Amino acid sequence: MTAVARPVVAPPEPWDFPTGTTHELSNGLRLVTYDVPGQYVVSVRLGLPVSLRDEPRELEGVASIMARTLDEGTADHSAEEFARLLERKGVSFGAGMADSGLSVDLDVVKGNLEPALDLLRQILTEPVFPQAEVARQMRTRIAEIEQERSVAAHRAGLEFVRTFYAPDDRSSRPTGGTRETVSAITREDVAAFHARHVVAAGVTVVVAGDLEGLDVPTLVERALGGWDRGPGDRETHLQHAAALAPDRSRIVLVSRPGSVQTEFVIGAPGPDRSVEGGWAPYPVLGFVLGGSPNARIDAVLREEKGYTYGIRSSFRPRRRGGVFLTSGSVRADSTAESLRLLVEILESGRDGFRDTEVRSGVDFISKTAPGRYATADAIADEAVSMALDGRTTEFTTANLRDLATVDRDRVQAAYDRFARGAGIGDGAPGAGWTIVMAGDAGAHLKDLEALGLGDVTVVTDP
Structure with a gap:
């Protein structure tokens, strides 16, 4: 029997995160693309630097309600029509608020990237926030608040932020607002928050997937290049550290x-x-x-x-x-x-x-x-x-x-x-x-x- 030499296993080479290509649009939006061959479902991610501290104190939760109702009807389509459009084009969509800002997620098959970006444009620039949909999301949020109180892990987490952060700091209160603040939100409040804060300046859009044959910068410019830049001196509270409670060690x-x-x-x-x-x-x-x-x-x-x-x-x-x-x-x-x-x-x-x-x-x-x-x-x-x-x-x-x-x-x-x-x-x-x-x-x-x-x-x- 011929002996076979045991293969030598070399240490792994240093690994680098994939290199992106950056494009700056005239309205202040920054596009970063990552070509990932073989990934035929293209992922589009949008990060908007708006802070929870931008919410009025008496309307905390309005940013979350706004994020949840972005796709619930646009200037040209009702909520039901828009849902059918997303489904027809194979688009998975989601949006949410966190301490780091507003995040919008969109995944679509490569061949439908162009119409998907147009749907994203409508979501970002033409939402109408129907009263019925805003009211539905408010009811959902209030039900979540009760659920959070009943689940030990959630309840402990809520008490932790209340204890850890200073009482007047936004971080000491739930991201999605309390029963009192959510109940006070109106459809007009949601629309006003969107008009003031959901603007192009400072936004980063990431497109990752198999991009061969796609002119992604042109497609994004065509879809989002007309998005209003917003105030040139836009202030963000994201730059400020959260204030800690003086008696947090307890x-x-x-x-x-x-x-x-x-x-x-x-x-x-x-x-x-x-x-x-x-x-x-x-x-x-x-x-x-x-x-x-x-x-x-x-x-x-x-x-x-x-x-x-x-x-x-x-x-x-x-x-x-x-x-x-x-x-x-x-x-x-x-x-x-x-x-x-x-x-x-x-x-x-x-x-x-x-x-x-x-x-x-x-x-x-x-x-x-x-x-x-x-x-x-x-x-x-x-x-x-x-x-x-x-x-x-x-x-x-x-x-x-x-x-x-x-x-x-x-x-x-x-x-x-x-x-x-x-x-x-x-x-x-x-x-x-x-x-x-x-x-x-x-x-x-x-x-x-x-x-x-x-x-x-x-x-x-x-």
Whole structure:
């Protein structure tokens, strides 16, 4: 028998995010195209830098209602007619508001890109916001508010932002508004918000897919070149960091009598992507602490103790500032012990990191990147996300290259910088963290207070 030499497996070559081509339209719109051969469903993404802080305080939620009703009828088509047009052309459409801005998603087969862009033009520039459709979306939002109060994870998340951010900061209140503010919205309010803020200046449009044979810049210019630029000195509140509550470092327990699980949301101020020392160590740090089933948190609370199905941690950057969040649920009978362990694990970074766990995080994030960005929609999503953060995908490539240099020392420096900025470890264990739980207060309050992590405020819903 002839022996066959074992093939040599070489290390993977450095990978770059696909290179886009940028075009500037005369009305201030920026177009970025990515030619992805073989991807015959073309993804169009639009990012508009409008802030939730642009909403009138008494009408919070109007931006979300506006986004939901953009395709509910235009100057030439009723809501039903427009829905049939989208279906006939094979167009998938969606829009939504977030802290980063207004995002519009459109996917269409390559051959129908031109008519799809015309439909996008109508959605952006000619929506009529029928009274019946606005009212329907308002009812839907109010129903969602009730649903959010009934689901422990949502309820804990709402209480977290209320505790973490300053009361007068928009971030302390739900993105989609409250029952009171949504109920006050009128069709005229929606139309006025659209007229003032949905303009071309500062908008980024990304088109990704198999673009061979398509003159995408001409098609986009034809469809959106006439979109009104808007005020030349358009102000955006996206440049401002959210204000934090002066008493954010505390423990809040939302009372849910009889709950068989306790939901945790634990957070602290985190960095944005412009952080000193580079952004690359922070996703690795989040991965090591609680970013995977093999991370420190699950190794103890899931594998060793059996308290949870899984708890996750991550750094979530905004354009200015950010937040580090840990969230998940545990068995009710393990509530106090789980909180003690979570705080210990989250603060264990002060004692250092192992080379093996850091390398595991670096390898996972860097080596899965080609797969994460293998499709046109993933490429377009990343590009518009970077645009709303004031960046291009050159940052994505540069960050992946920097990631290869991340070692234990850089992760330690990142943790120390984060902990110092958040006040973690100042004084007693638990200092610096905002800890919110949703669970049975009657069953757990005394045990939680006995941990010595601080006073516990109980919130009871009416």
